[in-house]
Amino acid sequence: MREVFNQELDTIADRLVEMSRLVTEQISRATRALETNDLELAEQVISADARIDAGQADLDRLSVQVLALQAPVAQDLRVVVSALKMSVAIERMGDLARHIAAQVRIRYPQSAVPEPFREVFSRMGEAAVRIGTAQIQLLDNPGLAAVPMIATIDEQLDALHLQVFTIIGELSSGDLTPSQIADATLVSRYFERFGDQAVNVSHKVEYLLTGSWEPDLSAP
């Protein structure tokens, strides 16, 4: 019985890593689609989201099955509870990649990235891929060391998000159309939220390892 149980916990961990790989791949491709105004690539990101949604449903079903059949306790229980929480955050990361790709589709053949935002969005995309990669590492080999790394990349994303508002504040009224400003606001928000969700995942790994909810991450 115990052997089956450990296999199932392994499967849960594997699925979390797999979902994280998928969303990191999608945010990378969504960024590229945005940078190169590649409609076909954007469509691929939009289609891939269904796989991520299905991954969450499978993972949640498995977690409920483990709770029902094995009644885990202590750290084993925390693995399952944190998986139920993490699956929400990772699925949402997939949605955010899809939203960015959808902006490319909505504006095509025009670019969804007005010139003044090209550099900052490339940097946001690069940071989002780094935070996704850190999340894969964290879930593949859980340890507290990767948690502050994720917090640091999230701070970079927050700073870039603020930079977008600085750029918007410095625009003259005729530089861009109102719709272009709305688009840039949303794209920036999507990247910033992608980072927040990785932070949510990292908090759940902390819970899994320590048993404490939402520990204080505000170390200097």
Next chain:
Amino acid sequence: MREVFNQELDTIADRLVEMSRLVTEQISRATRALETNDLELAEQVISADARIDAGQADLDRLSVQVLALQAPVAQDLRVVVSALKMSVAIERMGDLARHIAAQVRIRYPQSAVPEPFREVFSRMGEAAVRIGTAQIQLLDNPGLAAVPMIATIDEQLDALHLQVFTIIGELSSGDLTPSQIADATLVSRYFERFGDQAVNVSHKVEYLLTGSWEPDLSAP
């Protein structure tokens, strides 16, 4: 033992209702702060978010305790699993009310709502309060009847969100500053996401009642 267990499930249900009341009150006050440019009220909404966060932490701890000590099965297990999911969505509704209030604070003494958006944001706020109220009813007296009601209000919020982009698209370049357009985009997004989270909660109630994940809500 059974008696204690049922008490604990009741407590979980009560906490979900209580958190839903809190976030509905906060979105109502955030809307009023936005409409009347009331800084003090906005500050109150911002402060209240800590109570909602604490409510989530307490509820999650209670859910884990029930899993560890009672090993529930069947519908009792679904109550606890759906509570772990719903607490994420309801806590997020509190964040979104706080974000709207924060826009009032950021722009004060100027208004965070440029004139062309006054009416649509009042309607979004009113719809958000209605969806929160429907969520309270759903959780207070779970039954499938309230689920499509929540879906309908969410569609109204989505349509109002699109209307915001129509208004933005019809603005002339000099009508508003770029920062005002970015503000309106975000406020609209926050209201729209508030509705999405209520839909997430209603899906989990469906799961609780039927045992099926994410059932098809796309009835005509």
